[in-house]
Amino acid sequence: MIQLKINGTSRQFDGDPDMPLLWYLRDVVDLTGTKYGCGIAQCGACTVHVDGKALRSCQTSMKTLAGKSVTTIEGLAPKADHPLQKAWRETNVLQCGYCQAGQIMQAAALLKDKPHPTDKDIDNAMSGNICRCGTYQRIRAAIKLAASGKAAKA
Amino acid sequence: MITVKNVSRRGFLEGMFSAGAFVLATRYLPEDAQAATPLDTAETVDSSAWHPSVYLGFEPNGSVIIVAHRSEMGTGIRTALPMVVAEELGADWSKVKIQQAIGYKKYGDQNTDGSNSIRSFYQPMRVAGATARTMLINAAASKWSVPASECQAKDGQIVHAASGKKAGFGELVALASSQPVPAPADLKFKAPADYTIVGKNIAVTDQDDILKGKGTFGQDAKVPGMVYASIERCPVLGGTLKSVDDSEAKSVKGVIGTEKIAAFKPPAYMFQALGGVAVIADNTWAAMQGRKKLKVDWDLGAHASYDTTAYKKELQNTVRQPGTPERNVGDVDKAFAGATKTHEAEYWVPHLAHAPMEPPAAVAEFKDGKVTAWTSTQNPQAVQQAVSAALGIKQEDVVCNVTLLGGGFGRKSKPDYVVEAAMLSKQVGKPVKVVWSREDDVHFDYFHFPAAMYIKAALDEKGKPTAWLGRSCYPPMLQPGLRNGGLGSMGWVDVPFDIPNFRAENGKAEGHVRIGWLRSVANIPHAFAVHSFIDELAAMANEDRVQYLLGALGQDRIIELGGRGGRGGPSLYPLDTARTRRVLEAVAEQSNWGKKKSGGGKGYGVAVHRSFFSYIATVVEVEVDNGKLRIPRVDTVVDAGLVVHPDRVKAQFEGAAVFGAGLAMSGEITAANGRIVQSNFNNYTVARMDEAPMETHVSIIGTDKPPAGVGEPGVPPMAPAICNAIFAATGKRIRELPIRKQLA
Structure with a gap:
């Protein structure tokens, strides 16, 4: 039996300990905001925070999560008003939207680490997150907007 | 709730599409406007108090329901086409509800492909809005005994400036529905210079849901009693199954069983299922793990030397x-x-390869000779056609619900993955979700x-x-x-x-x-x-x-x-x-x-x-x-x-x-x-x-x-x-x- 927290709620897991967190979130807990994109940590669509650190949930097995605290896009900010979510709205970043939860979770970890990232910092942090619609320039702009503290819209 | 008798939709629609500044190719237009609508659910255009068009409905509370009949894969079309209707109508955008259409030929062409949505449907959307606006204005004018030419539609109201009289669309629903349907040639369209909605950068309708992780894509669809399938397919096009040993696969925790899917009928693979062996499980991971344990022998067929x-x-x-x-x-x-x-x-x-961020996925339920599907498809009518052909049922017995698409780029115009889900559901007697892995997506694009x-x-x-x-x-x-x-x-x-x-x-x-x-x-x-x-x-x-x-x-x-x-x-x-x-x-x-x-x-x-x-x-x-x-x-x-x-x-x-x-x-x-x-x-x-x-x-x-x-x-x-x-x-x-x- 593995005990962990998902978005602040205590959970118990007694399934296959090798099951990746991604599929536990999506199929068992019904938190489908975290997306499957590649299954081999190449695309970043499944990015979540584990104890505050950005991880690829497709490569994070349940057996490594005992006592850990997991945050998904659904739990990033109670009113979906994280500075990045506000900046994403203001910049109209998303196209299809499928990768954007992973992008935002990755960017949130970046800003925690580097509140005022340079272009190079953004490249380094975000190049593991693929967007096939090609919203990169707006992602970059939105990260900078969030970092500036000027993202206005709720 | 008042109920309102509908105007003759046949007459309305014949008019809708016979005229206009930009005449459209007939193949894109609804053929079956008068058909019974057994597939509609609550809170749709078709169940609204007054629905003078297949694309547009009104409720007495002032709500305007607009059908988005094209698929949203990131272009913003689910917002943009309703904007055109709302513009001609003079609607209050905040009162517009957008209803995603199921696959249904009454909506006209739904193949969201060929950079075609605005091109082919700008004018029909204008006609839908302008026709309803004309009827609302005529209703208000007759109620107030003023000339219709002195009334305007603006922000969800009809306004008579000279007397200061105003009435919301909701109040006028009953009266408007009994107005004569204007002849298409008599419709007056707004001049683009007067547009207040078209040309504005309105936030896309799904933005908030997606930013909260709540938007539902095909990979996210779930229905009660559903099982999950991961399918092993022949690595060479047209190859067929010789034998399979599934004993180890069945021993994987969570695996329920395996099912064979018949290979497509050559030579045209079109939108048919490729065929293969499906591992059925109670979650995606188990299905994928079970699949790795299959021992499959293929007859590779004619394309095995392709280099x-x-x-x-x-x-x-x-x-x-x-x-x-x-x-x-x-x-x-x-x-x-x-x-x-x-x-x-x-x-x-x-x-x-297309490689949309969301690999193909579909949920299908075969029940009482009919199929209901939930899937990220660019073309729900092609889903109806392909599924009906595969299962030998009527097209109208295939209900295709369209989710958000995590990218399409043309891949999701081809509904082979929905056919797989429908075939499997019929075989196992439960709703089945077919999840394509990224490897499936790249190998079998x-x-x-x-x-x-x-x-x-x-x-x-x-x-x-x-x-x-x-x-x-x-x-x-x-x-x-x-x-x-x-x-x-x-x-x-x-x-x-x-x-x-x-x-x-x-x-x-x-x-x-x-x-x-x-x-x-x-x-x-x-x-x-x-x-x-x-x-x-x-x-x-x-x-x-x-x-x-x-x-x-x-x-x-x-x-x-x-x-x-x-x-x-x-x-x-x-x-x-x-x-x-x-x-x-x-x-x-x-x-x-x-x-x-x-x-x-x-x-x-x-x-x-x-x-x-x-x-x-x-x-x-x-x-x-x-x-x-x-x-x-x-x-x-x-x-x-x-x-x-x-x-x-x-x-x-x-x-x-x-x-x-x-x-x-x-x-x-x-x-x-x-x-x-x-x-x-x-x-x-x-x-x-x-x-x-x-x-x-x-x-x-x-x-x-x-x-x-x-x-x-x-x-x-x-x-x-x-x-x-x-x-x-x-x-x-x-x-x-x-x-x-x-x-x-």
């Missing part, structure tokens, strides 16, 4: 020989015979065709082409032996340059994997070859590229294509070289072209291409350093006619710059022994943030013309503009894609 290296040579040999003329002007052979100077070159573009191309030109003393022979060869889509034409001629027959002798030819090739269209289709290889070749001619003439292109375009004129060069009406969308010239001039100005100096590893390239009736000119800046390519800046000028949502249009071109740069830099699918070599984003690489164009600047011009396509036309100019920029930077001419391995 893309040999195939490339075959296609190249084909274009060195005469092909079938697709378009012929003047006398190319005579011009070559008399020419003092000629130039020829060959180009190559490999197979490409409907690949973009590889193309070999050859171009030869005769040149006058100034280096301007006097004759042009283009030969292109690529395998057909959806069936191994079909002949190409139509879609395949895009970008090849409609070369805009003023050349008195012109012949475009097509060579025959067999397909050995599934082939389908990908964002901008044949324009990808053809634009690459045509706009690289014209750059080569400009280089030979030692002339400024923009000046050379303007000279090659010649006098402004309409080019007669005889219906070729893309679907749609040449009368509404003629190839008008004045528009080509204008976007080229505009992009030169925007990019400050005249002051740019290439050389020393920095270079500027340009390409101007028309596709899906839109004219696009693109300038790319590159830096080549130690074999590494960077794209600091892209400038694009778009003439796509009338634009409904400028910000979403710009976003499409920003995205197309990334998509086009990605395929040019590294896009390549290869096959050996009939099997696709690549498997995932580690070996089928797509543009990442640190490789994508750093900034793309998009301008929109020409909005007084009828609306044309925007989803695809940004892609074709990218590869040639990049390669032309590389030539300007380094002197190296790239004639084969992808670029990556050639810069080292």
